[in-house]
Amino acid sequence: MRWSQLYVPTLREDPADADAASHRLLVRAGYVRQLAAGHYSLLPLAARVRARIVAVVREEMERIGAQEFLLPALHPAELWRRTGRWESMGEEMFRLTDRKGAEQALGMTHEEVFAHLAEELRSYRQLPQTWYQFQTKFRDEARPRSGLLRVREFTMKDSYSFDLDEAGMARSFEAHRLAYLRIFERLGLPAFGVRASSGAMGGSGSVEFMSPSAAGEDLVVRCPGCGYAANTEKALSALPAVADPAERTERTGPAEQTERTDRSDQAGTFAVEEFATPGARGIEELAERHGIAPERQLKTLVQVVDGALTLVLLRGDHALVEQKLLDALGASAARPATAEEIAAALGASPGSLGPLGGHGLPVLADEALRGRTGLTCGANRDGFHLRGVSIGRDVRVTRWADLREVTAGEPCAECGAALEVLRTIEVGHIFQLGRRYTEALGVAVAGPAGERVVPLMGSYGIGVERLLAALVEAHHDERGIRWPAAVAPFDLVLTVLPDRGGAVAEAAERLCGELGAAGVRVLLDDRAERPGVKFADAELIGVPWRLTLGARGLAAGTAELTARADGSTRELGLDAAVPELRALAG
Structure with a gap:
């Protein structure tokens, strides 16, 4: 890809309304543009990062046997009324009436629709089932903020399991928990699971996955001693008793x-x-x-x-x-x-x-x-x-x-160590829903003895664009984004320094072709810009490696390789460039 042909509208100044590093840098680096409050357009660089995130998530879903669906984003109100959530979801749900007077909703989540599809399950032999999709969700947030971290329209990977009994639901839940941990590790996102409230989703239990960040809106209580961790909505502590005197x-x-x-x-x-x-x-x-x-x-x-x-x-x-x-x-x-x-x-x-x-x-x-x-x-x-x-x-x-908020320094209920409180971004949430939705929607299968059995359900969500923003929060510096290699839009920026005879440009074109053939994703910076501008832009967009080729280096048969992660620079022989860069790109 040539930078001269790629749409990357970088900015030299931070946007005035940006309150989070990810918001500021994704706008400045030409990844996103705001259409309205809580609604963002993903530009080409962001689309490339998003596609790589989706690929990792898809691989891990398929690894646990999940099957991909694509369900409608517009739902009839009747489905949500059958589970009682048409009323309980409140003002966050976008509701509308079509030309025939039928009430509809833009889907906040898809428990009802997947359970509706599960009505066609007939026998226990068809269980377990795990179904997933990547679909747009809509939530009428009262105060969208922080760029992609709190929006009104976003992509969610949501998956749903259907099991015959409690043991099966527990196995599906654990499979998803481990899959989520693998996803975050592969993406290069620091995240850990915490005990959480199920809230409006209902069910017997849930785990949130949290990434520590000053931009986060969730507080998590964690024990450095035994590893206990819980959202403050669920956290407990061994509060010392207060002695009440006799006088x-x-x-x-x-x-x-x-x-x-x-x-x-x-x-x-x-x-x-x-x-x-x-x-x-x-x-x-x-x-x-x-x-x-x-x-x-x-x-x-x-x-x-x-x-x-x-x-x-x-x-x-x-x-x-x-x-x-x-x-x-x-x-x-x-x-x-x-x-x-x-x-x-x-x-x-x-x-x-x-x-x-x-x-x-x-x-x-x-x-x-x-x-x-x-x-x-x-x-x-x-x-x-x-x-x-x-x-x-x-x-x-x-x-x-238990109604109170646990605070830092209180003793852990499990080991007695002093608890810490962290600010975090929620990057995933998994639920053991039980039979709430399958009972409400009449899902039942014939059991081993011919009896009627209502399957148990699990629900598992990851916000794709929120992951993108959380990765920026975890990987940036004063010069811009520092993408982990697994999600970067390109592996390498090949920066061409100006030369009078065109020999450098010609050599860069040739090298770019060889790298592409070897599977290295290269962004060729062929723009007629000063070297300082090219270097600053490469650092801003966060590609892991920059290879700089100029007339002096070409004459010596070398190029300058710079790592975005730490700024380290070394000379790289052009004759060894392709195999070495292919190894670096993974």
């Missing part, structure tokens, strides 16, 4: 400069007492003005979960993870209640709320509160709090669950 001494206010002691009304508990807290409308202000440590406060949140008000209780220094709340209640949507909704239910403003009183709302409490006594919480009266509150005696908990 407590604390200041009643900074202005009074006096201390009082609250005696317990029975061993290990306190009598509930209301006290004035003017101007203290939150955990931090209560700690600062009244000396009550956050871990001894009871945080009361009012959430609207699937349309119903629910009280959520946490320790004062802990944060709620919304997905844990949804998982605990089997709910599809949650949001903080408005000030008006809170006032109507509890009679107070946020900052003065507590679970005591005749509010009649269900109470969901975090496990870290179990057995706690002598706590302080809002009195449901603005400007007042309660102290001496004991869980169980004073607060009737409807349900207990």
Whole structure:
């Protein structure tokens, strides 16, 4: 390929709206152009990288016996209604009505359509089945950002397994887990699996594959000791217990400069007492003005979960993870209640709320509160709090669950080592779905004894363009992209330096032909540009090797070989160039 004929619109300045390295470099290097928010055109260089990613993924899918399909991107609403996801998917789903009045959706994922095809399975002898495709998905992201990392239209490799029993589903799941790890290793992408929430997909379990990156939107908890790893939506830790004293001494206010002691009304508990807290409308202000440590406060949140008000209780220094709340209640949507909704239910403003009183709302409490006594919480009266509150005696908990966000430094639940929290990009997600979709869509086969058996299903996704962006996040420097050899658009840039007689250009043409015949993918930079421009562009687009040929080198029978990865340079004899470069290109 000649650079003079290739469409590579490089830019010298970063795009103003780019907030991630991959966004900035893919635009600058002429790989992508934005059509609208969340919609990108892939230009020739990006199309070449994408094709190489797809080839690796396809090889690994076929290695585990998966069969390739291509399904429609436009789905009838009826299929999604049968699984209940027409309603639960919410505003992220693109919906439309055709000219005949039929409701349709642009597919966010294809569980329903693949399960619909599986209705033609008849016998257990046809199982297991593993089916996959590369297809465009559509998600109406509220805030698309970071170039290809969060978009509204993208290609996904999604695969689906159908098995007769739990053991079969576990085997299919493990085959995909190992295939994904091989994919990331072959692509040169640092990634690891973590325990994750299944969210709207449902099912008995899931694993996300995460690549560490400052541009990521997901936080992962990982143990450097035993390797435990989980998304914060699923992570647990061995939180040290807080000792509740039999009596407590604390200041009643900074202005009074006096201390009082609250005696317990029975061993290990306190009598509930209301006290004035003017101007203290939150955990931090209560700690600062009244000396009550956050871990001894009871945080009361009012959430609207699937349309119903629910009280959520946490320790004062802990944060709620919304997905844990949804998982605990089997709910599809949650949001903080408005000030008006809170006032109507509890009679107070946020900052003065507590679970005591005749509010009649269900109470969901975090496990870290179990057995706690002598706590302080809002009195449901603005400007007042309660102290001496004991869980169980004073607060009737409807349900207990792990709801809090794990933070760095907490002990690992499996080995006790201090946990670390990493920012990551999700590059793959696999699910054990069970029978949710096959039951809803009436998929059944005849079992070994002729009985009716509903197959179990798995779902496995990789975002192709997100992989492309994640690779740039992992492999770049101040000069541009540094593609791993497995995905680079070309193996080599052959840079021709200007000469008066044309001998260098002629030799470069000949060498380019020989390299191409040997299987080396060469980009011949034959442009009438200054050497500095050619070198800068080659570094920007990130091809692994650059071979520079000039008049002086030609006379000596050599060319200069530069590695993009580390900038190292050495002389290469032209007579040995083809076999050596073929070996470097793999």
